[in-house]
Amino acid sequence: MNITQKCSHSLSQQGLDLIFEQVLSGxxxxxxxxxxxxxxxxxxxxxxxxxIRRLGSVLAPxxxxxxVSNIFAYGKTGTGKTIVARFVLDRLQKKARDYGRAVDTSYVNCRLSGTNYRVIADLCRALGQEVPFTGLAVGELLDRLRDALKSRGSAFxxxxxxxxxxxxxxxxxxxLYELTRINESLEGGWIGVIGISNDLHFKDFLDPRVLSSLGEEELVFKPYSSxxxxxxxxxxxxxxxQPGALEDGALRLCAAMAAGEHGDARRALDLLRVAGEIGERGREKGILESHVRLAQQKVEHDRVTEVLSSLPLHSRILLIAVLHSENARKESLVTGDVYEVYRELCxxxxxxxxxxxxxxGLLNELDLMGIVNARVVSFGRYGRTxxxxxxxxxxxxxxxxxxxxxxxxxxxxxPKSLPKQHAR
Ligand SMILES: Nc1ncnc2c1ncn2[C@@H]1O[C@H](COP(=O)(O)OP(=O)(O)O)[C@@H](O)[C@H]1O
Ligand SMILES: [Mg+2]
Structure with missing residues (x-):
């Protein structure tokens, strides 16, 4: 090892030590x-x-x-729906424990669980009912859920x-219809559903019978202001x-940027955390507005990449179909155009x-995630697309x-179904 190698070796070791120690000391x-x-x-x-007060009062009985009444909560992403539901449920559960009351609770994220089967299976398991990961009919699962509710005789x-x-x-x-109707055939135990949606227009998708039962009470979450x-x-x-590490201007900027982004608290927190990490990596003493601006770019890039990488195969093919169609055509695309290209790609x-x-349905989902924008248009007597x-x-x-x-x-x-693309 020559001298310069040795030098840079010990320097990098020192540097590394410093990095570790900084983290250790917070x-x-x-x-x-x-x-x-x-x-x-x-x-x-x-x-x-x-x-919190409304949800607490509805669930308190x-x-x-x-x-209790079923309750339907809705509002855009990052408006605090999940955190409020967890907050209230946690406290209610604790109260029930303190007073020896039989209340079971379960939190299921339907997007992550993925299918009707898995959602109902999760609920069964929350009541201690073992069910296989696949193989039963959903109707059978619902029966098991009913049995579990009956035998526990608790509020769920x-x-x-x-x-x-x-x-x-x-x-x-x-x-959902079956779930909200379970109580009709039960004595003793019962189930109360708190449905949460990020999509304000979700109600339009629901059968009126489901809506009237799920939406016995409604709770709206408005976007947060700056x-x-x-x-x-x-x-x-x-x-x-650390005290003094965060400039007030930087904090205000995070709030203002996230307020522009439909009042999204998740985005605001991400901006703040990432700005902190950028400052930390640059060995800065504090977080400035400039760090928040850099954070904004990184957060947006990460969000898109994360969503795209989690897409299943057919959504990926579909998105590539949208990409090709958009490249090849000047006029706006309708579902039928995209479908044709999608089939060709498959x-x-x-x-x-x-x-x-x-x-x-997949297009609806992509729209929900902000990966495509789909707008319903009416063509008069030719229907809607x-x-x-x-x-x-x-x-x-x-x-x-x-x-x-x-x-x-x-x-x-x-794709052959599209006009030839010119190099852009
Ligand atoms: N009023 C609030 N006070 C503190 N943190 C909040 C508040 N509202 C939202 N958050 C935080 O913002 C993030 C997004 O909130 P979340 O409840 O997940 O939103 P939603 O479910 O409506 O998309 C979470 O990390 C949550 O802890
Ligand atoms: Mg949520």
Missing amino acids: GQIFKDRNLLRHDYVPTSLPHREEQ ALSKER LVVLDEIDALVKRSEDDSV DELYDILSDRAEAAF AAAAVESLTQRRVS KKIRLGVEPRAVTSTFGSDGLVRGLLEYA
């Missing part, structure tokens, strides 16, 4: 960054007092075994979060950052294509899917 910026994580439940939720409060994903994926709300986000962030930042990839109805546009940078699609062996080839493929 660093100059963060005191506890975990407090900025999405799943952290703070002890107070500013500007949601009204929703469960403590004396009385039936169920949060079905992102419930819209369940219905949109299968374009079928019969499971000032409200500022309060929320200040509360959480106080414990998360054939090219030797994958069996889904029906237009299913594809339309959707106008579709890509909702993200084409480059994000090509770079994320470029490393996916299954669909990579489709990015280069020139």
Whole structure:
């Protein structure tokens, strides 16, 4: 080893030591960054007092075994629906324990659970009823759920979060119908459903019978204003950052940017955390507005990449179909155009294509995630269709899917059903 190698070796070791020690001592910026994580439940939720009180009052009768109304909560992403539901349920559960009351609770995220089967299976398991991961009919699962409720004789409060994903994926709300009707055939135990949707128009998807039963009570979550986000962030930042590490201007900017983004508290927290990490990596003493601006770019890029990488095969093919169609045509796309290209791509990839109805469901989902923008337009007596546009940078699609062996080839493929593309 020569001298320079030795030098840089010991330097890098020193540098590394410094990095580790900074983290061990909490660093100059963060005191506890975990407090900025999405799943952290703070002890107070500013500007949601009204929703907490309403939800608490609707669910409280469960403590004396009385039936509660089902409740339907909706609002855009990041408006505090999940955190409020968890907050209220946690406290109710604790009260029930303290007073020895039989209340069971379960929280299911329908988008993550994915299918009707898995959602109902999760509920069965929450009541201690073992069920296989696949293989039964959903009707059979519902019977087992009913049996479990009967034998426990308890109040069962169920949060079905992102419930819209369940219905949109299968374009079928019969499971919700069955769930909300279970009580009719029960004595003793009962179930109360708290349905949560990020989609304000979800109600239009539901059968009126489901809607009237699920929406016995409604709870609306409005977007946070910039000032409200500022309060929320200040509360959480106080414990998360070292004293003096966060400039007030930087905090205000996070709040203002997230307020522009439909009042999204999740976005505000992400901006703050990432700005902190950027400052930390740059060995800065504090977080400035410039760090927040850099954070904004990173957060947006990460969001899109994360959503794209989690898409299942057919949604990927569909998105590539939208990309090709948009590249090749000047006029706006309608569902039928995209479907044709999608089918061609499926054939090219030797994958069996889904029906237009299913594809339309997938488009709804992509729309929900902000990956495409689909707008329903009416053609007078010719009926309705959707106008579709890509909702993200084409480059994000090509770079994320470029490393996916299954669909990579489709990015280069020139669909015959489209006019020839000119180099752009
Ligand atoms: N009033 C609030 N006070 C503190 N944190 C909040 C508040 N509202 C939302 N958050 C935080 O913002 C993030 C998004 O909230 P969440 O409840 O997941 O939104 P939604 O379910 O409506 O999409 C979560 O990390 C949550 O902890
Ligand atoms: Mg949520």
